[in-house]
Amino acid sequence: MNTVIIDGLSFALPLFVMAIGGIYSERSGITNLALEGLQGAGAFVGALVAILLMEQFGADSQLPYYAAMICAMLGGMVYAMVHAVMCIKFKANQVISGVVINILAMALTVFLTKAINRTVFGEPSDKFVLGVSAKWTIPGLSDIPVIGAIFTNIYPFEVIIIVIAAIAWYIMYRTKFGLHLRACGDNPHAVDAAGIDVAKVRFKAVMMSGALSGLAGMSFAYSISANYSSSIYVGYGYLSIAALIFGNWKIMPTLGACLLFGFAKSGGYQIVQAAGMPSAYSDLVMILPYVLTLLLLVFFSKHNNSPRALGEIYDKGKR
Amino acid sequence: MKTKTNPFSKLFVKIIGDGKRQKFTIPAFTIILSLVVGCIVIAILGKNPFSALWNLLQGSGIAPKVRYAGGKSQLTDFFSFMNYWTPMIFASLSVAVALKAGLFNIGVSGQMLAAGFITTITIGYSTLSAPIAKPLVIIMALLIGAMVGALIGFLKYKFNINEVVSSIMINYIAEYVIAFFINTKFVDPVSRQSKTVSDASRLTLTGVKIGDLKIDIPLGIILAVIVAFLIKFIFDKTTFGYELKAVGSNRKAAKYAGINVGKNMIMAMAISGGLAGIAGATYYMGYFASIQPKVLASTGFDAIAVSLLGNSNPIGILLSSFLINIIGTGSTYMSSAAGLDAEIASVITGLILLFSACGAFIQYRVKKEKDKIEDAKKYDRKSDGEEK
Numbered sequence: 001m002n003t004v005i006i007d008g009l010s011f012a013l014p015l016f017v018m019a020i021g022g023i024y025s026e027r028s029g030i031t032n033l034a035l036e037g038l039q040g041a042g043a044f045v046g047a048l049v050a051i052l053l054m055e056q057f058g059a060d061s062q063l064p065y066y067a068a069m070i071c072a073m074l075g076g077m078v079y080a081m082v083h084a085v086m087c088i089k090f091k092a093n094q095v096i097s098g099v100v101i102n103i104l105a106m107a108l109t110v111f112l113t114k115a116i117n118r119t120v121f122g123e124p125s126d127k128f129v130l131g132v133s134a135k136w137t138i139p140g141l142s143d144i145p146v147i148g149a150i151f152t153n154i155y156p157f158e159v160i161i162i163v164i165a166a167i168a169w170y171i172m173y174r175t176k177f178g179l180h181l182r183a184c185g186d187n188p189h190a191v192d193a194a195g196i197d198v199a200k201v202r203f204k205a206v207m208m209s210g211a212l213s214g215l216a217g218m219s220f221a222y223s224i225s226a227n228y229s230s231s232i233y234v235g236y237g238y239l240s241i242a243a244l245i246f247g248n249w250k251i252m253p254t255l256g257a258c259l260l261f262g263f264a265k266s267g268g269y270q271i272v273q274a275a276g277m278p279s280a281y282s283d284l285v286m287i288l289p290y291v292l293t294l295l296l297l298v299f300f301s302k303h304n305n306s307p308r309a310l311g312e313i314y315d316k317g318k319r
Numbered sequence: 320m321k322t323k324t325n326p327f328s329k330l331f332v333k334i335i336g337d338g339k340r341q342k343f344t345i346p347a348f349t350i351i352l353s354l355v356v357g358c359i360v361i362a363i364l365g366k367n368p369f370s371a372l373w374n375l376l377q378g379s380g381i382a383p384k385v386r387y388a389g390g391k392s393q394l395t396d397f398f399s400f401m402n403y404w405t406p407m408i409f410a411s412l413s414v415a416v417a418l419k420a421g422l423f424n425i426g427v428s429g430q431m432l433a434a435g436f437i438t439t440i441t442i443g444y445s446t447l448s449a450p451i452a453k454p455l456v457i458i459m460a461l462l463i464g465a466m467v468g469a470l471i472g473f474l475k476y477k478f479n480i481n482e483v484v485s486s487i488m489i490n491y492i493a494e495y496v497i498a499f500f501i502n503t504k505f506v507d508p509v510s511r512q513s514k515t516v517s518d519a520s521r522l523t524l525t526g527v528k529i530g531d532l533k534i535d536i537p538l539g540i541i542l543a544v545i546v547a548f549l550i551k552f553i554f555d556k557t558t559f560g561y562e563l564k565a566v567g568s569n570r571k572a573a574k575y576a577g578i579n580v581g582k583n584m585i586m587a588m589a590i591s592g593g594l595a596g597i598a599g600a601t602y603y604m605g606y607f608a609s610i611q612p613k614v615l616a617s618t619g620f621d622a623i624a625v626s627l628l629g630n631s632n633p634i635g636i637l638l639s640s641f642l643i644n645i646i647g648t649g650s651t652y653m654s655s656a657a658g659l660d661a662e663i664a665s666v667i668t669g670l671i672l673l674f675s676a677c678g679a680f681i682q683y684r685v686k687k688e689k690d691k692i693e694d695a696k697k698y699d700r701k702s703d704g705e706e707k
Contacts, residue, residue, distance in 0.1 A: 033483055082673075090680035095423050095483060096627070100676045103620055104669035111662035115364065238487045245484070283499040283613075290488045297480045 004266045005149035012262025013161045014219035019240040019247070019254045020168050021212030027172070027249055028205035029185040029198075031311040033098030034083045035213050036237025037105030038076045042214020043221045044109040045075025047128040047228035048116065054131055062134060069160060069218055076214020077207045079105065084206040088199050091313045102237070110230045127229030133157070133222045157219040164215065168208075169251050181205055185307030188314045198314050213237070235290070242293040248304050257296070261289045328688045335685050345678050346628050346639065353670035360666065361659065371657045375664075378652025379645045390533040398534045402523055402606050404644045406431070408543040409598035410622035411640050412550055413591045415631040417482075419554065420587035421567035422475065426486025428619025429493040430467045430592050431599030434460040436497045436513075436610060438600055440505060443516030443608075452520040453538070460600035461593040467493075468592015472585035482588070490615060498612035512609040522605035539601040544637065546594070551633040563587055595619070617665070621647060624672040643668060 018035055025032035050068035057063055079101075086097040110126070117125045133155050141151040172178040180201050183191045188198045220236060221228045239261060247254025268285035335344045358368035376382040380396025387393075410427050417424035424430075438459045442452055467489065474480040505513045518525070524536040554560040565573040566583045574580050602618060603610050625643045629635030650664030 086673075086676060090677045091683065092676045092679060096676050099423065099425055099483065099623065100669075100672045103623070104666075104673055107662065107665035107669040111660060111666050114660050114662060235487055235491050238484055241481075242484055242488070245481075278503075280499055280502040283495045283502070286495045287492045290491045294474075294480075294485060294488050294492075297484065298474065298478050301479045301481075 001146065002149040002152065004263060004270050005146075006153050007266035007269070008259070008262035009150065010155055010158060010219075010223045010262075011265055012258040013158050014216040014223070015236060015240050015243060015261060016255050016258040017161045017165055017219075018213045018216035018237065019244040019258060020165060020251060021209030021216075022241055022244045023247075023249055023251060023254065024168070024172070024181065024205045024212070025209040026244070026310055027185045027307055028181045028202045029188060029307060029309045029312065029314070030084070030087050030202050030206055031094040031098065032083070032206065032209055033095060033238075033241065034080070034101040034105075035209065035240055036233060036235065037098075037102035038080050038083075038210045038213035039217030039220070039237055040109055040232050041079040041105045041217075042072040042074075042076025042210065043217030043228055043232055044113065045078075046070075046072025046214065046218040047130060047221055050130055051121075051128050064131060065133060065156065065222070068130070068222075069157060069215060072214040072218035073211040074214070076210040076212070076217065078210070080207050080210020080213070081203075083210075084203045087206070087313075088202055094311050094313075102233075106230065106233050113229070127227045129227045130222060132226055155219070155223055157215070157222065161215065161219065164212070165251070165255075168212070172251060177201075177204075182307075185309055188309050192314075192316065202314075216240070239289055239293060242297060245304060245306075246293075246296045246300050248300075249307060261292065264288050264292050329692060332685055332688045332692065335681070337685075337689070341682060341685070342630055342632070342635070345681050346630065346635070346675065348681065349628065349674035349678065350642065350671060352674050353667060356670050357663070357667040361663065364659065366657055366659055371653055371659060371663075374653035374656045375645055375649030377656070378649035381645065384652075390531065392532055395532055395534050398536060400644065400648050401540050402535050402537040403648050404640065405537045405539040405543050406598040406602035406606060406616075406618050407622065407625065407640045407644050407647070408547065408637065409539075409594050409601060410618050411625035411629065411636045412547060412633060413594035413598060414622045414626035415629070415633065415636055416550065416563075416587055416594065417591040418626060418631045419567050420563045420584060421570065422472070422482050422584065422587060422591075424468070424471070424486060424588065424591045424595070425483050425620075425623065426467070426471060426490050427591075427595040427598065427622055428615040428617075429486065429490030430464045430595035431602055431616055431619055432497055432610070433467055433493045433599070434463040434596030435599035435603030436493075436500075437463050438520075439513060439516055439603060439610060440500075443520045443604055444505075444514070445520070446517070447519060449519040452517070453522060456520055456522060456600050456604055457539075457542070457597055460596040462596070464596020464599065465589040465593035468595065469585050469589040471592070472588030475588070476581040476584050494613060494615055497610070501610060501612040506612075507609065510609065512611045515608040516604050520604060521608055522601050537601070537605055539597075539605055542597075543601075546597075547633040547637055554633070559583075559586070598622075617647075621665075621668055624668050624675065627675040627678070628671060630678075643671070 018039055022032050022035050046068035049071040050064040053064035053067055083097055083101050086092040087094045113128060114126050117123055135153045135155060137153055138151040142148045180191060180196050184198050184201045192198050217232060221232060225231060243257040243261060244254050246257040265288060268288045269282065272281050272285050335341060335348065361368040361371050373382060377384045379400045380393050383393050410431065413427050414424055438456050442456050442459060447455065471482050471486050471489065474485045475482045501513045507514045522539050524538065526533045527536050562578045562583050565576065565578055566580050570580055598618065602616055621643055625636060625640045629639035646664045646667055650661040653659060654661040
């Protein structure tokens with residue numbers, strides 16, 4: 001039971017922060033299917049910085065870990081600008097742009113990982129091996145039965161994510177910028193009439209989604225395999241999109257969806273292990289989040305109201 | 320006020336041309352642009368970009384290699400190029416049919432895998448003779464792919480589920496479920512892949528001796544070209560094709576015009592899935608004869624690039640798939656000859672994708688520049704008149 005909660009949280013929280021990024025972008029009116037590529041590209045930058053720093057400071061230092069998180073956010077942000085430029089300046093189809101960005105991210109990072117490993121580190125390898133992340137257990141609180149598991153073996157990124165999620169929530173619902181952002185997704189003409197630059201707001205929102213996705217990608221890299229390779233592209237970006245649709249483009253309900261995915265995944269693994277089934281069966285368990293996504297979408301997609309101007313190219317002259 | 324037109328943009332507008340010509344010039348422009356960027360990347364890596372591109376052509380059997388192993392020649396290379404080209408054409412047509420109806424089928428790889436797997440275990444492992452088995456493989460793959468595709472269309476129409484999300488989910492579900500069945504039931508313990516299919520059911524004739532050459536002949540290529548023209552015909556000359564395009568360009572207008580949007584969406588996805596199914600058959604039971612578990616074919620994703628580049632036009636796709644396929648098949652030879660990672664090929668494909676997604680923008684800019692030039696002309700004429 002404890003492992004279900006511990007593993008579930010470490011999977012659900014990165015998913016959640018990525019979904020927040022998606023909410024920012026989509027509430028501003030830009031469909032963002034690029035989350036998958038953004039998290040991979042961000043994590044690539046973070047992982048690269050981490051291993052470079054690890055050579056400097058040794059494997060025991062915790063500095064590379066935090067530097068990696070920050071750089072992953074920056075990397076994701078810069079890469080997200082490609083999506084923003086495509087959608088806002090070049091008026092490309094947002095769905096196509098998102099998918100293209102995912103494919104390009106995968107091709108680029110796989111290629112660069114290999115090339116950098118060979119030229120810089122002189123070894124033929126297709127992954128960056130990261131250090132093992134520290135884990136925190138809060139004394140006292142962790143002794144409470146059941147709930148205590150929440151405070152046991154926490155990855156530091158989980159704390160970072162919770163803090164960032166709180167800030168993101170505040171910005172979205174309590175600041176002027178958040179108001180403008182939400183208005184851009186529903187009625188960009190009104191925003192424009194109020195003298196606010198729609199393109200600028202949207203650009204910022206997409207960059208924000210890149211930063212949050214980068215953080216999520218880096219967290220996955222540390223928690224799932226402790227290395228960076230092409231195995232980071234397993235569709236978690238799409239999973240978080242499903243979560244935000246299920247959460248009706250609102251931050252708190254989306255958290256619920258992400259927790260559901262997280263516990264479904266860790267619970268499934270636990271069942272396979274408890275029943276002593278051979279490892280091939282874990283492949284079957286792997287489909288749980290995906291099946292769940294489809295089922296949830298079947299029940300919730302129709303009643304949801306997406307931002308009204310979502311996916312529309314903003315054209316000043318159009319009424 | 321006199322609007323200035325710079326000579327560079329004037330030249331650009333002239334080259335791109337208008338209307339019909341743009342269909343060729345804009346994709347050509349994006350290809351050249353991405354090749355240039357690709358070349359820059361290769362040059363940064365310290366390799367000669369031109370010899371790398373030449374290696375791509377050599378690896379595809381279009382340019383002669385320096386030396387050939389026994390039983391091989393440029394012809395065998397070109398036939399193996401066509402062998403890989405076949406599934407690419409079907410997959411790209413699949414993407415194109417969906418795109419015409421305004422849908423984005425990114426699940427081609429999953430549909431290929433599902434169709435390839437089920438035909439493998441039913442017909443591939445049977446003892447049917449070739450004249451029965453081969454057509455049966457194609458029909459079965461078509462039906463299975465169509466079923467998966469129709470499901471995605473149905474989910475979109477009935478439950479308003481974004482087809483991109485649902486098809487990605489189905490991709491992963493297919494990938495893992497099929498990996499499970501292969502690993503538990505059909506695995507070949509040596510290769511760690513599914514057991515090879517019978518030669519009678521395989522859509523590629525392997526090792527056919529012509530003179531002293533051993534050639535792999537893909538039977539599907541003929542079908543692929545026929546299907547491309549057939550789809551072109553459906554798009555241009557049938558009511559169904561017209562309705563499909565209407566739904567694709569404006570769903571609401573199509574609905575008001577009395578077109579059954581749901582039926583058309585589901586039909587489009589079914590056809591798209593069916594084509595993906597045939598792509599799967601020619602891939603897993605033609606180019607390969609077995610399935611590697613937990614791997615989705617990259618063909619399904621490259622097909623998106625091909626289709627965008629070819630403007631979703633079946634004949635354009637024949638051309639653009641030829642090009643993308645050169646990059647795909649030539650990359651292995653290039654990586655050994657030039658010492659570059661084969662992954663650079665997918666980077667170049669990705670760049671082509673990125674630039675072709677901007678096609679609409681180029682069109683828009685050309686139009687704007689042209690208006691500017693015409694305005695300037697008008698102004699000149701007017702001021703000339705005033706002087707007289």
